[in-house]
Amino acid sequence: xxxxxxxFEFKACSTVLISTGRKAQSxxxxxxxxxxxxxxxxxxxxYQYFMKAHDLSYTNDFAQWAGESLEERxxxxxxxxxxxxxxxxxxxxxxxLIQVIEAFLEEFPTPRVVxxxxxxxxxxTITYVYPVGIRxxxxxxxxxxxxxxxxxxxxxHFYEAxxxxxxxxxxxxxxxxxxxxxxxxxxxxxxxxxxxxxxxGIRGYxxxxxxxxxxxxxxxx
Amino acid sequence: MIELYxxxxxxxxxxxxxxxxxxxxxxxxxxxxxxxxxxxxxxILHRMIxxxxxxxIDARWEIIEGDNRFFDITKKMHNxxxxxxxxxxxxxxxxxxxxxxxxxxxLNLDADMVFIHDPQPSALVDFRRQGSGKWLWRxxxxxxxxxxxxxxxxxxxxxKYDAAIFSISKFARGRKRxxxxxxxxIDPISExxxxxxxxxxxxxxxxxxxxxxxxxxxxxxxxxxxKDPIGVIKxxxxxxxxxxxxxxxxxxxxxxxxxxxEVLEEVKNYASDDPDIYILMLPPDSNLEINALxxxxxxxxxxxxxxxxxxxVSEAMWKGKPVIGGAVGGIPLQIINGITGFxxxxxxxxxxxxxxxxxxxxxxxxxGQWGREHVRxxxxxxxxxxxxxxxxxxxxxxxxxxIEL
Numbered sequence: 001x002x003x004x005x006x007x008f009e010f011k012a013c014s015t016v017l018i019s020t021g022r023k024a025q026s027x028x029x030x031x032x033x034x035x036x037x038x039x040x041x042x043x044x045x046x047y048q049y050f051m052k053a054h055d056l057s058y059t060n061d062f063a064q065w066a067g068e069s070l071e072e073r074x075x076x077x078x079x080x081x082x083x084x085x086x087x088x089x090x091x092x093x094x095x096x097l098i099q100v101i102e103a104f105l106e107e108f109p110t111p112r113v114v115x116x117x118x119x120x121x122x123x124x125t126i127t128y129v130y131p132v133g134i135r136x137x138x139x140x141x142x143x144x145x146x147x148x149x150x151x152x153x154x155x156x157h158f159y160e161a162x163x164x165x166x167x168x169x170x171x172x173x174x175x176x177x178x179x180x181x182x183x184x185x186x187x188x189x190x191x192x193x194x195x196x197x198x199x200x201g202i203r204g205y206x207x208x209x210x211x212x213x214x215x216x217x218x219x220x221x
Numbered sequence: 222m223i224e225l226y227x228x229x230x231x232x233x234x235x236x237x238x239x240x241x242x243x244x245x246x247x248x249x250x251x252x253x254x255x256x257x258x259x260x261x262x263x264x265i266l267h268r269m270i271x272x273x274x275x276x277x278i279d280a281r282w283e284i285i286e287g288d289n290r291f292f293d294i295t296k297k298m299h300n301x302x303x304x305x306x307x308x309x310x311x312x313x314x315x316x317x318x319x320x321x322x323x324x325x326x327x328l329n330l331d332a333d334m335v336f337i338h339d340p341q342p343s344a345l346v347d348f349r350r351q352g353s354g355k356w357l358w359r360x361x362x363x364x365x366x367x368x369x370x371x372x373x374x375x376x377x378x379x380x381k382y383d384a385a386i387f388s389i390s391k392f393a394r395g396r397k398r399x400x401x402x403x404x405x406x407i408d409p410i411s412e413x414x415x416x417x418x419x420x421x422x423x424x425x426x427x428x429x430x431x432x433x434x435x436x437x438x439x440x441x442x443x444x445x446x447x448k449d450p451i452g453v454i455k456x457x458x459x460x461x462x463x464x465x466x467x468x469x470x471x472x473x474x475x476x477x478x479x480x481x482x483e484v485l486e487e488v489k490n491y492a493s494d495d496p497d498i499y500i501l502m503l504p505p506d507s508n509l510e511i512n513a514l515x516x517x518x519x520x521x522x523x524x525x526x527x528x529x530x531x532x533x534v535s536e537a538m539w540k541g542k543p544v545i546g547g548a549v550g551g552i553p554l555q556i557i558n559g560i561t562g563f564x565x566x567x568x569x570x571x572x573x574x575x576x577x578x579x580x581x582x583x584x585x586x587x588x589g590q591w592g593r594e595h596v597r598x599x600x601x602x603x604x605x606x607x608x609x610x611x612x613x614x615x616x617x618x619x620x621x622x623x624i625e626l
Contacts, residue, residue: 012233016611017402019387021395040622117365117549121390123402126615132236132626151234151598 008175010134010145011162012152015048015125023119027111030120031061031101039090040124043163046093047083048125050159051152059195060084062097062120072111075104084197085162102178129156139180141200143210151199158202159194165173170194172206185213222275222311229409235488241610241626242276249354250613253330255295255341256363257284258473258505261405261532262338262361268408268602269609271417283328285342291320293479295341301371302340303363303447303612307536314374318344337382348383355616358382361405361529363550364392384616388530389551401612404551406605407535407596412508414539425513431499436466436579439518441511441536444472444484445525449547452568453492454498456524459572460584461497464579471501471514515540519585520578524571525549535600538562538592543585545574552594555600559593 020041034042045061047102058064059080078100087093105111110161132153136142146154157171169190177186192205223235238454252271254262266282273280287295296311301307325348333354337345339361358379364387376396379385384399393400407414426433438457442448457468470488474481475504485502492498503510515521521537521544528550535555537544546552548564556562563574578585617626 012236014233014237014607014611016608016615017390019390019393019395019400020400021393021400023391023395065498119391121393123390125622126611126619127623128237128611128626129623130237130240132233150231152231152233 006179007135007137008142008172008179010136010149010153011129011131011156012150013129013156014152015044015051015127017044017123019123020122020124022122024122025116025119026113027066027072027075027101027105030065031098031105033122034062034097034101036093037040037122038124039094041122042090042094042097044123044125046082046097047159047163050194051155065120069114069120070112071219072104072108075101078104085168085195139176139182139185139210139214142176143207143214145212146203146206146210151203154199154203158206159199163196182213185209222272223390225383225410226601230601231596231598234601234603234607237626238607239276241607241614242278244528244614244618244626245610246277247279249281249332251330252280252282252334252338253285253328253335253342253345254282254338255287255292261526261530264411265405265408265412265531265602265605269606272602272606276310277283279332281332285321285324285345286327287320287341288323290316292341296479298340298371298375299362301368302375304366304368306368307371309370309374309435318347321345321469322348334616336386336609340375343375343378346365346378350486355613356381357612358385360385360387360392362392363527363529364394384612386612388506389554399616401608401614403605403608404554404600405530405532406600406602407539407579408602409531409539409597410616413512414536415512417509417512421509422513423515425510426517426566428510429499429501429519429599430612431469431514431517432467433517436464436519436522437514437517438466438522438575439471439514439537440522440524441515441533442523442525443474444470444481446480446484447525449524449526450484450488452526452571453522454488454491455568456522456571457498457577459569460575460579463576466519466575466579467497467499469499469501469514469518471499471503471511473503473505473507511536512540515542518542520545521546522571522575523552524565524568525552528552532600534562535596538589539596539600541586541593543578543588545571545578555595557591557595561588561595568598 022033024033049060058067063076063079066072066079082096084093134145136145161171162168173186173189176182189206189209252266256263270280270282294317297307321344325345331353335356336359337343338359348354363626385397386401386403387393388404390402423433440453489500492500515537521542523531523534523546525531525547530551534544534546534552544556544562545565546556548566553564555565558564565571565574
């Protein structure tokens with residue numbers, strides 16, 4: 001839970017990948033492993049997908065593999081439509097992934113197998129969280145920081161926070177609302193769907209929204 | 222030394238490196254591989270060791286010494302690990318072990334963290350002193366489909382390491398609790414990757430008699446069959462029907478690669494007397510030359526059919542060049558197909574993509590820019606140092622999956 005202080009301290013997170021040693025060469029194998037693999041692996045392949053630079057064709061590693069390696073486009077679309085931030089915990093997300101794949105297998109019971117080397121490799125991560133040495137006290141300073149901070153900070157506070165905070169909101173708007181008393185601005189920023197954007201897209205949106213708010217405030221004076 | 226990377230590397234990577242080094246201050250970190258020159262491992266260690274030392278880590282780098290017979294065996298091991306069927310005798314394995322034993326007598330193997338790179342020094346783990354630090358096997362080779370005999374032999378040693386690091390997921394063995402995945406990296410401020418002036422670039426082209434005013438297709442790699450230099454010449458010949466261009470194949474010898482000369486001869490024969498093909502066997506320290514060639518190139522190829530990682534891809538991408546690469550090893554991690562370059566599966570595919578780049582300068586520029594940012598965020602040496610230190614920290618102090626520093 002982020003502390004609500006008179007200042008906002010930026011943190012970042014980075015990860016180190018660990019192989020689980022498990023791999024799937026067909027969607028049936030993927031399904032079987034999904035049922036038993038540790039929650040850390042599902043977390044990595046879904047939530048942490050947003051850490052990576054990606055085009056917006058897919059929204060998780062399972063969908064990307066289904067689309068690019070298996071060339072099962074319909075399945076890739078269905079998996080891409082699963083928003084991990086809708087779920088209260090990983091087990092619910094796991095159930096949803098399993099449901100979608102099982103439904104697909106009912107329609108297409110003899111799925112293809114990928115070429116050797118193109119299997120899906122289940123990984124998990126160790127996550128390191130650290131302050132980056134930037135602390136801001138008001139909205140102008142916050143805007144300045146948002147423009148230049150490492151993308152890893154935006155991931156940590158805007159995406160990863162949703163898995164930490166009880167009410168699925170992000171650290172930035174939590175502080176803007178409760179630390180700065182800017183409820184309307186916080187709600188406006190919450191209006192962007194993180195699932196539909198890259199980190200740089202989110203950075204640009206926050207930047208523009210705060211700039212507009214500061215201009216309004218300047219106009220009133 | 223970390224100051225040199227400010228403004229180049231992602232700021233967060235530099236912050237966490239400093240924090241981890243505060244925790245690991247004064248501790249010793251030993252790397253052992255088989256060559257000081259040639260190949261990506263040596264290049265990175267040349268920079269990584271002084272970087273770590275400058276942050277208070279007692280970092281050392283040692284080389285395993287061997288004769289031609291030893292390196293002939295280890296080259297065969299390398300090829301077999303990448304899938305080639307090669308017959309090994311027990312004498313060969315015994316000789317590999319014997320050279321490791323002699324090196325263990327010569328080298329100081331004591332350190333808090335020991336990284337053994339690739340199969341050549343892998344048997345050194347048999348000589349680790351009780352109570353010494355953690356030992357990790359750092360494998361840079363494509364292990365996705367190794368020949369069985371060699372795998373069984375190396376597993377004798379593999380089991381004795383505390384953990385292993387592979388460059389990409391598909392190389393991991395699934396035989397240890399901790400098999401980490403750490404892609405290798407390039408150094409943006411090294412002689413091979415720093416910005417060059419036009420004069421510096423032209424002077425290198427002049428030195429090798431390469432015209433600066435014609436489109437250049439370039440592949441930089443060891444003369445190794447897995448890099449498919451013959452396939453590159455075939456692709457160039459297909460392109461030549463449609464576009465004026467020259468081909469430069471540039472490589473360096475490595476002391477641990479006795480096959481290089483043989484492959485070079487094959488390539489020269491295949492190129493025949495085509496005056497537009499430039500085959501350059503550069504001395505091992507030709508970093509400025511490679512930098513200049515990459516910057517002068519119009520299109521860069523890495524048409525490997527087997528690859529550990531293929532760092533020349535990131536080198537070229539950092540210079541704003543779109544790269545055409547074989548979809549093997551670590552190349553697909555670097556080339557996001559259609560965004561930072563193209564992945565190809567055949568000589569024809571390579572030829573077609575070369576023609577696309579030669580005929581679409583705007584697409585070439587755009588993909589080059591994307592590639593540059595992709596490399597900055599994922600394939601700089603600072604990210605690799607961050608990962609190594611993170612793993613070390615985790616193995617020493619880590620609990621759970623989230624670590625607050």
